[in-house]
Amino acid sequence: MVQRMSGKVLLWCALMMFVCIKPVVASHIVGGEMTYRCLGSPAPGITRYEVKLDIYQDCLSGLPDAIAQDNPAFLAIYTGTGQAYGIDTNVFVSSTFIVPPNFNNTCVNNPPATCLRRATFIKTYDLPNNSSGYLIVYQRCCRNETILNIATPSQIGATYFCRIPPVSAPAAVCNNSAVFQNYPPQIICINNPLVYDHSATDADGDSLSYEFCETYIGGSNANPKPIPGPPSGTPPPYPTAIYTAGFSVQKPMAGSPQVQIHPTSGVISGTPNLVGRFVVTVCCHEWRNGQIINTVKREFQFVVTNCSRAVVANIPQYSEEFNTYIVECKKFDVTFDNLSTGGFSYFWDFGVPGMQSDTSNQERPTFTYPDTGTYVVKLVVNRGSTCPDSISRLVKVYPTFIADFSFDGLPCPNTPIQFSDSSIGSNFNASSWLWNFGDGGSSDQQNPTHSYTQGGDYDVVLISKNPRGCLDTVAKDILVENFRPFAGNDTIIVKGESINFNATGGGQYTWTPATNLSNANIGNPVGTYPDTGRFGYNVHIVSPFQCEGDDSINVWVVNQSAVFVPTAFSPNGDGRNDILRPFGIGYRNIQYFRVYNRWGQQMFYTTQFNEGWDGKWLGEPQDIGTYYWVLSIINRFGKEEVVKGDSALIR
Numbered sequence: 001m002v003q004r005m006s007g008k009v010l011l012w013c014a015l016m017m018f019v020c021i022k023p024v025v026a027s028h029i030v031g032g033e034m035t036y037r038c039l040g041s042p043a044p045g046i047t048r049y050e051v052k053l054d055i056y057q058d059c060l061s062g063l064p065d066a067i068a069q070d071n072p073a074f075l076a077i078y079t080g081t082g083q084a085y086g087i088d089t090n091v092f093v094s095s096t097f098i099v100p101p102n103f104n105n106t107c108v109n110n111p112p113a114t115c116l117r118r119a120t121f122i123k124t125y126d127l128p129n130n131s132s133g134y135l136i137v138y139q140r141c142c143r144n145e146t147i148l149n150i151a152t153p154s155q156i157g158a159t160y161f162c163r164i165p166p167v168s169a170p171a172a173v174c175n176n177s178a179v180f181q182n183y184p185p186q187i188i189c190i191n192n193p194l195v196y197d198h199s200a201t202d203a204d205g206d207s208l209s210y211e212f213c214e215t216y217i218g219g220s221n222a223n224p225k226p227i228p229g230p231p232s233g234t235p236p237p238y239p240t241a242i243y244t245a246g247f248s249v250q251k252p253m254a255g256s257p258q259v260q261i262h263p264t265s266g267v268i269s270g271t272p273n274l275v276g277r278f279v280v281t282v283c284c285h286e287w288r289n290g291q292i293i294n295t296v297k298r299e300f301q302f303v304v305t306n307c308s309r310a311v312v313a314n315i316p317q318y319s320e321e322f323n324t325y326i327v328e329c330k331k332f333d334v335t336f337d338n339l340s341t342g343g344f345s346y347f348w349d350f351g352v353p354g355m356q357s358d359t360s361n362q363e364r365p366t367f368t369y370p371d372t373g374t375y376v377v378k379l380v381v382n383r384g385s386t387c388p389d390s391i392s393r394l395v396k397v398y399p400t401f402i403a404d405f406s407f408d409g410l411p412c413p414n415t416p417i418q419f420s421d422s423s424i425g426s427n428f429n430a431s432s433w434l435w436n437f438g439d440g441g442s443s444d445q446q447n448p449t450h451s452y453t454q455g456g457d458y459d460v461v462l463i464s465k466n467p468r469g470c471l472d473t474v475a476k477d478i479l480v481e482n483f484r485p486f487a488g489n490d491t492i493i494v495k496g497e498s499i500n501f502n503a504t505g506g507g508q509y510t511w512t513p514a515t516n517l518s519n520a521n522i523g524n525p526v527g528t529y530p531d532t533g534r535f536g537y538n539v540h541i542v543s544p545f546q547c548e549g550d551d552s553i554n555v556w557v558v559n560q561s562a563v564f565v566p567t568a569f570s571p572n573g574d575g576r577n578d579i580l581r582p583f584g585i586g587y588r589n590i591q592y593f594r595v596y597n598r599w600g601q602q603m604f605y606t607t608q609f610n611e612g613w614d615g616k617w618l619g620e621p622q623d624i625g626t627y628y629w630v631l632s633i634i635n636r637f638g639k640e641e642v643v644k645g646d647s648a649l650i651r
Contacts (some may be wrong), residue, residue, distance in 0.1 A: 401470035
C-alpha cells in the first residue's frame with residue numbers, strides 16, 4: 001500500500017521503528033535495475049502497474065546482516081515534475097536467485113570464488129493518470145571499496161529508479177518498460193575478448209537503443225538505507241558518481257579494443273586489459289514515433305581478474321567498426337585470422353543466409369562471399385568437447401570503393417584552389433571525408449577550397465569513407481609556384497642620371513605610370529630623370545603559371561650627390577639605429593668602408609652600400625666609445641672620393 005505524503009501529517013514518524021534498527025554498513029551492493037508492467041485500468045483515471053526491483057548482492061563477502069536488512073525495500077514515488085506522491089516501506093522480497101557464474105573449473109584456470117544473489121521485490125501500485133508520469137526510486141548503501149572507476153565507492157551508495165511515462169486521456173496508452181534478457185558476466189578474464197549480449201525486449205514493440213550512461217549515488221555510511229525522500233532521504237534529482245582519471249561514462253572500463261556497447265544490438269564487446277572492479281551502467285531507450293518515451297537502466301559491476309580460460313575463441317577486430325573483423329572493400333574473398341588459444345578443432349560459419357556450405361574446419365580459412373552485405377561470422381573452438389568456446393564478429397563486404405579527387409585553380413600563393421571529391425563505390429559512395437593539404441591545413445568537407453600562403457610542393461591526402469565502413473586513402477602532389485613579385489628597392493639618384501629597373505618574379509610586366517621609362521612592358525626598363533622630384537611606380541607581374549601580383553618602387557631625384565655616415569649608433573637589438581653604415585646619394589658604388597677602434601684595430605670591412613657594422617668583433621660586443629671610419633666611394637663621374645670620420649657606439 002502506498003502512503004500519500006502530507007504537509008500536516010508526517011508519516012515519517014510512523015517509520016521510526018525502521019530507523020531505530022541501525023542498518024549494517026557493508027559493501028554488498030553489486031548492481032540493480034527497476035522495471036514495470038502495465039496491468040490495465042482498475043477504475044476510470046487510474047492505471048495499475050506492477051513494479052519490479054532487482055538488486056544484486058555479493059553473497060561471498062557481503063555481511064549476511066546487511067543482506068538481510070535489504071528486506072524490506074523502501075520506495076518513494078514522485079510525479080514526473082518532482083512532486084512527492086507517496087512512500088512504501090513494505091516492499092518485501094518476492095524471490096531470491098543465485099546467479100550462475102557462467103564458467104566452470106574445468107574450463108577456467110585458477111577461477112576466482114564467486115557468489116552473486118539476485119533479490120527481487122515486486123509491488124503493485126494504482127496511480128492516477130497525469131500529464132507528467134511518475135518516478136519510483138530506491139536507494140541503498142554501500143558499494144565495494146575496491147571499485148576502480150568511481151571515486152570513494154565505499155562511501156557512496158546507489159540509486160535505482162524507473163520513470164513511468166504519462167497516461168493522458170482520451171488516447172490513454174499504458175506503457176510497459178523494456179526488460180534486459182541476460183545476466184551480466186560475473187568474472188571476465190583479462191586480455192580475453194568479451195562479447196556479451198546486453199539487449200532487452202519490449203512488450204509494446206517499441207524500438208530500442210543502447211548506450212553507457214551515468215551512475216547515480218544514494219545512501220551513505222551515516223544513512224545506508226534511506227527512505228528516498230524527505231526528511232531522511234534526498235528527493236530528485238539525484239547526484240551522479242564522479243569517475244576517476246582515465247574513465248568516463250562512455251569509457252567505464254579499460255580495453256584494447258576499447259570496451260563499448262553497440263547502439264542498436266546492445267552487444268558489449270572489447271578486450272579488457274586492466275584488472276579490477278568497474279561499475280558499468282547501461283541505458284536502454286524506448287523509441288516510439290521517433291521520440292524516446294522511456295529509459296531503463298541497469299547498473300552492474302564487471303570484475304576483471306587474472307584468471308585464464310583453458311580455451312578462448314578469438315577472431316581479432318581489425319576494423320574501427322563495432323565488433324567487426326574487417327570491412328573488405330576491394331574484393332569478395334576474405335581470409336580469416338584465428339587468434340584462439342587452447343584449440344584442437346575449429347568450426348567456422350561464415351554467416352551467409354540460406355547457405356549450408358558456408359562453413360569450414362580449417363584453422364585460418366578463406367571464404368568467397370556471393371554478394372555484398374554484412375555477415376555474422378561465428379567460430380566455435382573444440383566443438384562438442386568438454387570445454388568449447390565461441391565468438392562472433394561482423395564481416396562487411398562491399399567492393400569496390402576507391403578514394404580519388406581532382407583540383408582546379410591557379411597554383412599560386414594566396415589563391416583559392418578548389419578540391420573535388422571523386423571517390424566511387426560500387427554500392428555506396430563516400431559519406432565522410434578527411435583532407436590533409438600538406439601545409440598543416442585540413443577539412444572534413446566533401447569539396448573544400450584551400451589557399452597556400454607560399455609556393456612549394458605539397459602532398460595532399462584524402463581519406464574517404466562510405467556508410468558501410470569502407471575506407472580508402474589517396475595522395476597527390478600539388479606544385480604551387482613560388483611566386484614573389486618584386487619591383488626592386490627604392491632608389492635615390494641625382495637629376496640627369498638614369499636608373500636601370502630590375503623587376504623579378506614573372507614573365508610579363510606592366511609598369512604604371514610609364515613616365516620617364518624607356519619601355520613600360522618589360523621587367524628592366526631604363527628610367528631617365530632630367531629634373532628633381534619623387535616618382536612612384538607600380539608593376540603588375542604575371543608568372544609563367546599565370547599567377548598575378550603587384551609591387552611598387554619609389555625613385556627620389558635630387559639636385560646633387562651626397563654621402564652620410566651617422567655620428568652615433570646603438571647596437572642594442574631594438575631595431576632602431578642598430579647598424580653603422582654609409583648612405584650615398586648619386587654615387588655609383590663604394591670601394592670599401594672600414595671601421596677602427598681607438599688603437600687602430602680594424603673592426604669591420606665591406607664593399608657594399610647596404611652592409612654595416614653591428615658593433616661586434618669576432619662575435620663579441622665591443623665597448624662603448626668612439627670608433628673611426630674610412631669610406632672610399634666612386635662618384636657618378638667614375639672618380640674616387642675618400643671620406644673619414646668618427647661615430648660613437650652607445651647602448
